[in-house]
Amino acid sequence: MARTQGSHSEITGPRIHAAAQRLFARHGFAAVSMRQIAADVGLQVGALYNYTPDKQALLFSLLEGHMLDLMTAWEAAAPSSGPLARLEAFVRFHIAFHLARPEAVFIAYMELRNLTEENFAKIGRLRHDYEQRLEQILRDGRAEGRFDIADTKLTTLALIAMLTGVTTWYRDGGRLGPEAVADHYWSMVLKAVSA
Amino acid sequence: MARTQGSHSEITGPRIHAAAQRLFARHGFAAVSMRQIAADVGLQVGALYNYTPDKQALLFSLLEGHMLDLMTAWEAAAPSSGPLARLEAFVRFHIAFHLARPEAVFIAYMELRNLTEENFAKIGRLRHDYEQRLEQILRDGRAEGRFDIADTKLTTLALIAMLTGVTTWYRDGGRLGPEAVADHYWSMVLKAVSA
DNA sequence: AAGTTAACTGAACGAGCGTTCAGATCAAGC
DNA sequence: GCTTGATCTGAACGCTCGTTCAGTTAACTT
Numbered sequence: 001m002a003r004t005q006g007s008h009s010e011i012t013g014p015r016i017h018a019a020a021q022r023l024f025a026r027h028g029f030a031a032v033s034m035r036q037i038a039a040d041v042g043l044q045v046g047a048l049y050n051y052t053p054d055k056q057a058l059l060f061s062l063l064e065g066h067m068l069d070l071m072t073a074w075e076a077a078a079p080s081s082g083p084l085a086r087l088e089a090f091v092r093f094h095i096a097f098h099l100a101r102p103e104a105v106f107i108a109y110m111e112l113r114n115l116t117e118e119n120f121a122k123i124g125r126l127r128h129d130y131e132q133r134l135e136q137i138l139r140d141g142r143a144e145g146r147f148d149i150a151d152t153k154l155t156t157l158a159l160i161a162m163l164t165g166v167t168t169w170y171r172d173g174g175r176l177g178p179e180a181v182a183d184h185y186w187s188m189v190l191k192a193v194s195a
Numbered sequence: 196m197a198r199t200q201g202s203h204s205e206i207t208g209p210r211i212h213a214a215a216q217r218l219f220a221r222h223g224f225a226a227v228s229m230r231q232i233a234a235d236v237g238l239q240v241g242a243l244y245n246y247t248p249d250k251q252a253l254l255f256s257l258l259e260g261h262m263l264d265l266m267t268a269w270e271a272a273a274p275s276s277g278p279l280a281r282l283e284a285f286v287r288f289h290i291a292f293h294l295a296r297p298e299a300v301f302i303a304y305m306e307l308r309n310l311t312e313e314n315f316a317k318i319g320r321l322r323h324d325y326e327q328r329l330e331q332i333l334r335d336g337r338a339e340g341r342f343d344i345a346d347t348k349l350t351t352l353a354l355i356a357m358l359t360g361v362t363t364w365y366r367d368g369g370r371l372g373p374e375a376v377a378d379h380y381w382s383m384v385l386k387a388v389s390a
Numbered sequence: 391a392a393g394t395t396a397a398c399t400g401a402a403c404g405a406g407c408g409t410t411c412a413g414a415t416c417a418a419g420c
Numbered sequence: 421g422c423t424t425g426a427t428c429t430g431a432a433c434g435c436t437c438g439t440t441c442a443g444t445t446a447a448c449t450t
Contacts, residue, residue: 045439055439
């Protein structure tokens with residue numbers, strides 16, 4: 001039996017990526033076999049290689065896709081107002097974006113070491129670009145005298161770590177919803193950087 | 196060749212743990228084989244099983260050891276002064292402790308999912324106990340009117356994530372030393388929680 | 391109706407995996 | 421100097437791994 005009805009490339013490709021994302025997030029890249037991914041999609045393992053040259057490329061495409069999504073989503077959401085409003089927008093955007101796709105976030109932070117050197121460098125550049133968006137806001141705010149920040153680079157990294165940290169403890173249906181969490185974090189960030 | 200001169204249990208055991216820690220941190224638990232660990236120590240793979248019942252127990256003992264070190268180190272370092280001084284001590288302790296053992300920290304955060312359910316629960320309890328130490332400081336400070344904190348639980352998690360985040364970017368010989376980093380973080384934390 | 395081709399199966403490749411264990415080796419106790 | 425027991429080797433167990441590929445199937449083209 002081959003090519004069951006209604007099974008096409010445009011459908012199978014995304015299903016493979018979705019299965020890989022779920023399994024990698026749950027068990028880790030190295031602990032998941034190509035056979036497990038294939039079984040999850042309902043294929044034999046050989047069929048996967050119509051969609052990815054190898055397992056490594058599958059991981060990279062997940063990470064790269066996630067980072068590109070993040071960048072374009074922020075470009076679309078970023079206001080052109082002053083530093084304070086832009087910082088608030090960034091905090092709320094970052095939390096909302098990350099809470100909405102916990103699996104992708106998990107993989108993006110945990111599986112970097114399973115990338116080849118070359119792929120690692122590519123993801124590193126994308127991440128740095130994103131962090132630059134926040135640092136520019138902090139620099140602008142400091143230049144305007146609204147922020148009291150000794151070291152914008154270090155503050156950028158501290159804030160990113162704090163904001164991304166929500167994904168390690170947040171659970172749907174928990175005590176606080178995403179908006180309430182964002183409210184609290186924004187209040188802390190504001191106090192931490194205010195002049 | 197068996198039991199080369201000067202090779203004893205008291206030496207081999209720690210060497211196995213050290214090799215496992217280094218390799219797990221570098222490549223991930225699932226990606227490291229018992230044979231690699233044995234080769235790193237200079238043994239045949241079978242000899243490892245004189246020191247650990249299986250690979251899982253080796254991982255667990257690393258994580259448990261790390262968490263127990265963390266707890267006892269804080270108990271020894273914690274001052275009995277007021278909330279403000281205790282919070283500063285906690286911030287500086289947490290950063291210094293984590294920067295001093297990047298490999299153990301990395302494993303403790305990345306390899307939780309490779310623990311059995313039972314072992315995962317044990318580590319979870321230890322981590323929660325540690326976080327309680329910080330939350331108690333925040334509660335005390337709020338009770339005394341020194342801290343302005345809407346939600347001590349959430350603030351605890353946010354601060355821990357921010358502080359632990361230093362390990363993801365800190366590099367020895369970088370622009371800032373551990374003390375300078377701790378100074379900056381303490382300044383941010385203080386502003387974030389101050390009344 | 392025949393031909394083409396994308397999509398997939400089924401089986402195989404060599405390699406490496408965690409774990410076990412009989413036997414070799416060596417330090418220490420008598 | 422003989423025995424004991426901790427320590428380690430060397431080899432094997434059954435199994436799974438990522439990847440390849442000849443062959444099969446079914447949707448589309450003509």
